[in-house]
Amino acid sequence: MNTSTQSKPIGMPRKDSDKSSASTRGVPFSMSMSSAVWQLAALLLGGLIAIFLAGDSPAQITVTLTLIYIAYASAWNIVAGFAGQFTFGHSAFFGLGAYSATLLTQWIGLPPMYGLWVGVLAAAIAATVIGIITLRLRGLYFGLATVVFPTVFAVFATYLGFQEVSVPFSPDGGLESFTPGDPKVLSFVALAAALLVCIVAVALLRSRFGTALGALRSDQDAAEASGVNTTRVKIYALVLSAALSAIAGGLYASVSLVVTPVDVFGLQMSVKPVLMTVFGGIGTLAGPVLGAAILVPLSETLNATFGATLPSLSGLVYGAALLLVITLFPGGLVPFILSVAKRVYRSGAPSAAAEVAAGVSSRSDATEQVKGGTEEDASHWMPSQGRDTPVEPGAPILTIAQIAKAFGGTKVLHDVTMQVASREIVGIIGPNGAGKTTLFNIISGFVKPDAGSMQLHGTKTNDLRPSAIAALGLGRTFQTVRLFSGMTAIENVLVGALASCADREAASRVAWSAIEEVGLAGRALRKVDGLTTGELRRLELARAMAIAGQGGLLLLDEFLGGLTKEDSAALLEALIRWRKNGGSVLAIEHTMRAMADFVDRFVVLNFGKVIAQGSPEEILKNQDVIKAYLGDKWGA
Amino acid sequence: MRAAGVRPNFYKESVKDMYVLQLVLSGLQQGGVLALLSMGLALMFGVLRVVNFAQADFMMLGMYGAILMYAAFQLNFAETSLLLVIPAFIVGWLVYELIIRRVAQAKLTSTPEHAQLLATLGLSLIIQNTAEMVWGATPLNLESSQQLSMWHIGSLSIDQPRTIAFGIAIAIGIIMLLVLRGTYIGRAVRAAASDQEAASYVGVNVRRVYGATFGVAVAISVIVGSVLVSYYPATPLAGNDFILLMFTAVILGGLGNVMGAMVGGLLLGLIQSLSQLFIPLELNSAVVFVLFLVMMLVRPSGIFGEVNRL
Numbered sequence: 001m002n003t004s005t006q007s008k009p010i011g012m013p014r015k016d017s018d019k020s021s022a023s024t025r026g027v028p029f030s031m032s033m034s035s036a037v038w039q040l041a042a043l044l045l046g047g048l049i050a051i052f053l054a055g056d057s058p059a060q061i062t063v064t065l066t067l068i069y070i071a072y073a074s075a076w077n078i079v080a081g082f083a084g085q086f087t088f089g090h091s092a093f094f095g096l097g098a099y100s101a102t103l104l105t106q107w108i109g110l111p112p113m114y115g116l117w118v119g120v121l122a123a124a125i126a127a128t129v130i131g132i133i134t135l136r137l138r139g140l141y142f143g144l145a146t147v148v149f150p151t152v153f154a155v156f157a158t159y160l161g162f163q164e165v166s167v168p169f170s171p172d173g174g175l176e177s178f179t180p181g182d183p184k185v186l187s188f189v190a191l192a193a194a195l196l197v198c199i200v201a202v203a204l205l206r207s208r209f210g211t212a213l214g215a216l217r218s219d220q221d222a223a224e225a226s227g228v229n230t231t232r233v234k235i236y237a238l239v240l241s242a243a244l245s246a247i248a249g250g251l252y253a254s255v256s257l258v259v260t261p262v263d264v265f266g267l268q269m270s271v272k273p274v275l276m277t278v279f280g281g282i283g284t285l286a287g288p289v290l291g292a293a294i295l296v297p298l299s300e301t302l303n304a305t306f307g308a309t310l311p312s313l314s315g316l317v318y319g320a321a322l323l324l325v326i327t328l329f330p331g332g333l334v335p336f337i338l339s340v341a342k343r344v345y346r347s348g349a350p351s352a353a354a355e356v357a358a359g360v361s362s363r364s365d366a367t368e369q370v371k372g373g374t375e376e377d378a379s380h381w382m383p384s385q386g387r388d389t390p391v392e393p394g395a396p397i398l399t400i401a402q403i404a405k406a407f408g409g410t411k412v413l414h415d416v417t418m419q420v421a422s423r424e425i426v427g428i429i430g431p432n433g434a435g436k437t438t439l440f441n442i443i444s445g446f447v448k449p450d451a452g453s454m455q456l457h458g459t460k461t462n463d464l465r466p467s468a469i470a471a472l473g474l475g476r477t478f479q480t481v482r483l484f485s486g487m488t489a490i491e492n493v494l495v496g497a498l499a500s501c502a503d504r505e506a507a508s509r510v511a512w513s514a515i516e517e518v519g520l521a522g523r524a525l526r527k528v529d530g531l532t533t534g535e536l537r538r539l540e541l542a543r544a545m546a547i548a549g550q551g552g553l554l555l556l557d558e559f560l561g562g563l564t565k566e567d568s569a570a571l572l573e574a575l576i577r578w579r580k581n582g583g584s585v586l587a588i589e590h591t592m593r594a595m596a597d598f599v600d601r602f603v604v605l606n607f608g609k610v611i612a613q614g615s616p617e618e619i620l621k622n623q624d625v626i627k628a629y630l631g632d633k634w635g636a
Numbered sequence: 637m638r639a640a641g642v643r644p645n646f647y648k649e650s651v652k653d654m655y656v657l658q659l660v661l662s663g664l665q666q667g668g669v670l671a672l673l674s675m676g677l678a679l680m681f682g683v684l685r686v687v688n689f690a691q692a693d694f695m696m697l698g699m700y701g702a703i704l705m706y707a708a709f710q711l712n713f714a715e716t717s718l719l720l721v722i723p724a725f726i727v728g729w730l731v732y733e734l735i736i737r738r739v740a741q742a743k744l745t746s747t748p749e750h751a752q753l754l755a756t757l758g759l760s761l762i763i764q765n766t767a768e769m770v771w772g773a774t775p776l777n778l779e780s781s782q783q784l785s786m787w788h789i790g791s792l793s794i795d796q797p798r799t800i801a802f803g804i805a806i807a808i809g810i811i812m813l814l815v816l817r818g819t820y821i822g823r824a825v826r827a828a829a830s831d832q833e834a835a836s837y838v839g840v841n842v843r844r845v846y847g848a849t850f851g852v853a854v855a856i857s858v859i860v861g862s863v864l865v866s867y868y869p870a871t872p873l874a875g876n877d878f879i880l881l882m883f884t885a886v887i888l889g890g891l892g893n894v895m896g897a898m899v900g901g902l903l904l905g906l907i908q909s910l911s912q913l914f915i916p917l918e919l920n921s922a923v924v925f926v927l928f929l930v931m932m933l934v935r936p937s938g939i940f941g942e943v944n945r946l
Contacts, residue, residue, distance in 0.1 A: 326758060
């Protein structure tokens, strides 16, 4: 929801700074192109081998089915694995594909190859509607809500008399009928579909949208605060995943030859991609492929061998496979195999130590470059393209007037009025429960005020969602650090930078300058899960800076909490540089002493009211403030 | 009922009234069973944050249990459920210890509950397919004399097994609520539900509470099954007829809210039954789910919300 084009701040490092390493380094994608190409090639090759091995035997149907499920599971993985939105209702889209392909053939003689695309369109529309209805819900609620849609579709399909729609078999209908004499043909089509879904998945992972998906999966609120419109990202992912599922459904109809509501809209059909993906490894490219490639042939073979006597054996195997994977290695087969492979490789290769050494040296290189860079480059940040009028020092950046908020009957804030000017560092202090964090949540858009008005860079923000406010030039940190786990440090910053930059290159330059600004360039390629508390805080600050951009405003929520002296000194220095470069800061802290040295102004909150504002000296003498703090230990 | 004599077309009117009354009765009967099933689901979610996909399959096992018991020892369903309740409790506890607890740490997505949900999904598939191997897919009926007995009150006919099932369901439901609200055990359960860590500091054995909760929830399902089979044919997939309705009832009442689930279940039974007045029978289940979606849109936290969960 980028509400206005006129105010889209972009922080960009100076282009002429050849000394600065930032302009020459990119941010590596979490999936490298070569690894993606290898995996796609493996799928193509494996598919072709299977097709030719099966030849004209009945096993060819198993090959076709396997490829269809590879496509279906990979499509489900896009919304569930990449975006982290578990659905249990994908058969809604699968079934729409199956019904469109068959019904259009029956009604108007449109061959399934074309009818399929009507199904894709129908699935995309259905996904948009379903997304709008359910994606406000989070986590489990979302998953449960999606269960009902295919059931509703099944009820209507039955009601409309589509209990059993058969696919007209036309041996001489050619490729477009999907049922040519040669069963290999349908397998090739299915292989093409599987490849298509996987290529879309790779393209997605390697796009800026993919970075947003990763952020959303990891922490929805932090993603929103980094300028990611999480609702839109979710709906896009769902629509894409649904459309691709419909392709799989359309092909499936030509294999099963009969389409029934129970089969294509059933709970089983929703559960299958879940099973296969989780078994193989959710959120990975190879996971759903491997899961389907193992489970489908296995269950088909069991059905063919024992189907007459024990028809439920394959279902049992599905259940047991899921249960075993979840209890033994919950990440799925792919991560498990990778970790085993890594262990074997490590123990065999003495080069591991050398690798580590190389890593250390390159890191110290980076640190050196950073030192050289930050001392000379006073300004990494370029004025935004959107706010073309340069912000005058002292002009108001943030204006809030008469903000009030109550939770239930408790008034948390009343009549809060304050301003933050350009190049100003303002500290909000107040005892516990004074309403500081609520005020922050209101300014950053996570909580809507009951009354009052807010303006950021001259734009009214009352009705904007957090990502839109972030895109105006506001970067925030959280009281407890909220970074995107599973991503590297630089990727974390990149999420913020992407929200405000036009292209990935510009964003990666901004991300590198931000991470150098806080002295973490040497840690940039590490996963955040391995960083210390102090480093995490600094990284979160870097992300906030990347979001805010030049002349932007930082909202820092108790950012000095739990830091060593060295760490806090480094942070404060970065903030002073930030101000020098035209930025502003609004910081919450319990303790006055930590901030008295560097803030221009304090705003004192008590019981949801502003009781004093002024320079640190004035505030320290203010009687109201002393009263509010009496008995409180200040200067921990 | 209206004063029938005053109206000229009183006969027609009263027939319609009777029909509505009959629908209300059957809706309540169906809803009572659903209410108890949903309460088990809600209890499990409220305490452990586990959405149990296998909950309705335990009910199916109870159905077969009752059939076997009747065939072997001519036990009626009340006797069967008394007999099955302890083994069911133990099975539930074992499921918790062997599966749920193990996957509690697994983090598949940012929603930690997904791993447990998937584990119960796997369990559900195993139970259903094993049942099909053992008992076959053909529906089995309880061959007892109670089956077709009716009470007649005026032109109303009241199905005995259904009414008894309703009575048992509501009785157990109320006992469960009383235990949760009024006893030490109930307080321990609610403490563990609201904050696992804090509860363990004040001496609640959280692991035991969790295991026992799982056991109770499974036992409830088994009881429902053994009661239900007196009028509902047993099939290995019988659970699938109920699981979505159970989710709907639980969401209606507020996820994890045990009393909410009871009201949600009753309400759902009534709505399903009364919607026959306006909507063709084939679309009956669609009504329920459309209602569910409207609820999701208007008030996703359910009628009673999640605040006072248990």
